[in-house]
Amino acid sequence: EDKVVQSPLSLVVHEGDTVTLNCSYEVTNFRSLLWYKQEKKAPTFLFMLTSSGIEKKSGRLSSILDKKELSSILNITATQTGDSAIYLCASKGGARGSQGNLIFGKGTKLSVKP
Amino acid sequence: KAGVTQTPRYLIKTRGQQVTLSCSPISGHRSVSWYQQTPGQGLQFLFEYFSETQRNKGNFPGRFSGRQFSNSRSEMNVSTLELGDSALYLCASSLRFSGQETQYFGPGTRLLVL
Numbered sequence: 302e303d304k305v306v307q308s309p310l311s312l313v314v315h316e317g318d319t320v321t322l323n324c325s326y327e328v329t330n331f332r333s334l335l336w337y338k339q340e341k342k343a344p345t346f347l348f349m350l351t352s353s354g355i356e357k358k359s360g361r362l363s364s365i366l367d368k369k370e371l372s373s374i375l376n377i378t379a380t381q382t383g384d385s386a387i388y389l390c391a392s393k394g395g396a397r398g399s400q401g402n403l404i405f406g407k408g409t410k411l412s413v414k415p
Numbered sequence: 416k417a418g419v420t421q422t423p424r425y426l427i428k429t430r431g432q433q434v435t436l437s438c439s440p441i442s443g444h445r446s447v448s449w450y451q452q453t454p455g456q457g458l459q460f461l462f463e464y465f466s467e468t469q470r471n472k473g474n475f476p477g478r479f480s481g482r483q484f485s486n487s488r489s490e491m492n493v494s495t496l497e498l499g500d501s502a503l504y505l506c507a508s509s510l511r512f513s514g515q516e517t518q519y520f521g522p523g524t525r526l527l528v529l
Contacts, residue, residue, distance in 0.1 A: 335518075343419075343505055343520035344458075389458060402471055403448070403518075405458035 303328040305392050307406035314380055315414050322375040322409045328394030334373050336364055337389040339408070344389055347375070380413045387411070417442065419508050419521035427527045433494040436524045440487050440508030446470075447489040448518065449481060452503040461504075464489050465511070493526075501528045 308323045326334060333351045337344035348357040350366035350373060357364050361378045377384055387408040394404075420439045428434050440447050449461040460473040464483035481491040487508075493500055503525050509518040 337520075343522050346517050346519065349517065391458075402460045402463075402473060404460065405450075407457040 303404050305390055305404050305406040307390050307409050311410040313412045318380050319378045322388050324390030325372040326392040328392045330394045332393045334366055335391045336375050339387045382413050382415055385413045419519050421506050421521040421524050425525050428496050429529050430496055432496050436491045436504055438489045438506030444508035444510055445487055446509045446511055448507045449491050450505045496528045498528050
């Protein structure tokens with residue numbers, strides 16, 4: 302059965318710290334891995350990683366895909382209180398000829414203390 | 416450009432009733448996906464529609480159904496509601512298929528089944 306596992310489930314840090322969130326996946330015919338940030342509302346898209354784009358960066362956030370280890374990390378440097386949220390990882394796979402499903406992990410709850 | 420809109424935003428129903436939720440995707444987007452989010456299970460994929468056809472379905476019972484109209488608007492229906500159906504139902508749209516490009520989420524419909 303396809304699955305996505307995130308760790309840790311929750312994390313408390315202080316402003317200025319650097320954090321690394323982990324995501325491992327087991328999906329049939331892997332196509333992409335996505336990261337989302339969810340505050341008190343709907344998830345907002347952060348990054349999409351594929352075989353042709355295994356590293357993405359935007360400001361203080363960056364993400365790397367390790368296809369050999371079937372995993373991805375999301376790094377946040379110089380954390381701010383506004384980074385407090387649930388970070389969701391999702392992976393898309395599926396049988397050949399189908400579009401596949403997006404399977405989500407249960408998220409990592411990040412709390413950044415002032 | 417307007418974002419994904421969902422109606423209603425909140426809903427209270429009783430066991431055994433049925434409910435219909437609506438989602439209007441971003442203009443020009445042809446793919447609409449539905450998800451159920453609960454504290455225990457996280458985000459779970461329900462189904463995806465593209466060009467009025469269901470392209471994928473998650474592991475939910477037949478009580479959960481949906482459809483997409485020619486203008487890409489989508490509805491989701493849950494019949495014979497159970498207490499466990501209480502959840503945040505999220506809709507997301509993308510130009511083409513989810514997982515291949517950015518997917519934008521709506522604010523969700525929070526359903527409470529009493």
